Amino acid sequence: xxxxxxxxxxxxxxxxxEMQMADLLRRIDREKFRPLVGCLRKQGQLVPVLEEAGIVVxxxxxxxxxxxxxxxxxxxxxxxxxxxxxxxxxxxQDLYSHLVGIPAALIARVPVVITNRLDLGxxxxxxxxxxxxxxxxxxxxxxxxxxxxxxxxxxEEKIDPGKIELIYxxxxxxxxxxxxxxxxxxxxxxxxxxxxxxxxxxxxxxLWPVKGHEILFEAAVRVTAYYPTAKFxxxxxxxxxRAILEARARELAIDKQVLFLGPxxxxxxxxxxxxxxxxxxxxxxxxxxILESMAAGLPMVATDVGGNREAIVxxxxxxxxxxxxxxxxxxxxxxxxxxxxxxxxMGKAGRERIETTFSLQRMxxxxxxxxxxLLEERGAGARGRGPEGQKIEADLSRVKVxx
Numbered sequence: 001x002x003x004x005x006x007x008x009x010x011x012x013x014x015x016x017x018e019m020q021m022a023d024l025l026r027r028i029d030r031e032k033f034r035p036l037v038g039c040l041r042k043q044g045q046l047v048p049v050l051e052e053a054g055i056v057v058x059x060x061x062x063x064x065x066x067x068x069x070x071x072x073x074x075x076x077x078x079x080x081x082x083x084x085x086x087x088x089x090x091x092x093q094d095l096y097s098h099l100v101g102i103p104a105a106l107i108a109r110v111p112v113v114i115t116n117r118l119d120l121g122x123x124x125x126x127x128x129x130x131x132x133x134x135x136x137x138x139x140x141x142x143x144x145x146x147x148x149x150x151x152x153x154x155x156e157e158k159i160d161p162g163k164i165e166l167i168y169x170x171x172x173x174x175x176x177x178x179x180x181x182x183x184x185x186x187x188x189x190x191x192x193x194x195x196x197x198x199x200x201x202x203x204x205x206x207l208w209p210v211k212g213h214e215i216l217f218e219a220a221v222r223v224t225a226y227y228p229t230a231k232f233x234x235x236x237x238x239x240x241x242r243a244i245l246e247a248r249a250r251e252l253a254i255d256k257q258v259l260f261l262g263p264x265x266x267x268x269x270x271x272x273x274x275x276x277x278x279x280x281x282x283x284x285x286x287x288x289x290i291l292e293s294m295a296a297g298l299p300m301v302a303t304d305v306g307g308n309r310e311a312i313v314x315x316x317x318x319x320x321x322x323x324x325x326x327x328x329x330x331x332x333x334x335x336x337x338x339x340x341x342x343x344x345x346m347g348k349a350g351r352e353r354i355e356t357t358f359s360l361q362r363m364x365x366x367x368x369x370x371x372x373x374l375l376e377e378r379g380a381g382a383r384g385r386g387p388e389g390q391k392i393e394a395d396l397s398r399v400k401v402x403x
Contacts, residue, residue, distance in 0.1 A: 026049075282323050
């Protein structure tokens with residue numbers, strides 16, 4: 001019997017980590033693994049995507065504080081689900097799925113427990129770190145998506161380096177077209193509101209403070225002084241922050257040069273219409289927006305934070321700039337606007353780097369091998385439930401889990 005892998009996540013709205021998980025599960029070898037998904041909230045655009053791919057998506061609605069009676073019942077129900085489905089690997093994707101999934105896997109005695117760490121922990125509170133520290137004994141491996149994240153885990157959270165596995169994110173290259181003489185121009189995306197002669201600069205990032213849009217706007221003032229036709233195209237969700245950013249753009253008199261597209265599901269079609277991609281983040285783990293922009297053949301200008309320098313080769317596929325430095329950010333954008341041929345060379349080099357280093361298939365293959373290695377180490381391949389497992393199943397069956 002092939003081993004069952006349960007991926008546990010908060011919800012399935014479109015985001016970097018959610019998309020990476022969905023891409024992995026749709027590509028993973030079903031002859032080797034049986035994938036399942038558990039959500040704390042069964043919501044988001046990726047729910048039907050996974051279900052249409054034949055992947056079961058189950059909800060375990062842990063609400064409010066984790067130690068409320070209802071939350072405890074849901075954790076016990078999750079543990080029973082793990083035993084019933086004979087889960088061999090639990091792979092938690094984000095903070096609350098860690099805090100719920102690790103105790104459930106411990107109760108169910110799942111042999112392999114993996115936690116994803118995809119950022120620098122800039123949103124984590126002190127009690128979050130303490131809770132993960134207390135649960136660390138039950139974690140088989142921590143999976144990081146960049147050396148930047150790996151370094152943070154070792155230096156700040158004191159995690160044993162031998163317990164960390166580094167697997168870079170991957171991009172589905174089939175989704176990204178590059179204009180060429182042979183293929184002709186990529187069809188225009190409707191409602192971009194660009195005019196002939198515009199110099200479009202895209203920022204693919206949700207409208208969160210950590211993404212640094214305010215710094216970008218300060219840089220945009222300098223850029224538009226030299227290139228009035230420069231347009232900054234913002235793609236990402238965040239209705240509350242959007243009003244604040246729109247007001248800031250008006251204050252700086254660049255509101256005509258800033259286009260808010262909101263959340264989009266056609267980013268692969270938007271990117272080829274752009275000239276430059278910018279990411280002014282104050283913190284990053286490993287940015288999917290950078291990988292996607294490079295896959296679309298765009299030169300990058302991004303802050304030198306987290307794993308960004310692991311994706312971008314300085315001066316070859318783009319430029320790295322210090323965070324919170326609008327002057328340098330503007331300078332690098334202006335260099336590319338003033339030298340289109342250089343930007344095209346960087347974009348071509350970026351696409352080649354994605355093909356050789358950051359393909360989706362490479363990520364899937366490395367993850368499959370990682371799973372196989374851990375199952376072999378734990379002696380837990382495709383085995384069924386022995387006497388010990390049957391006893392746990394019987395114990396769990398007596399726990400009352402009704403609402």
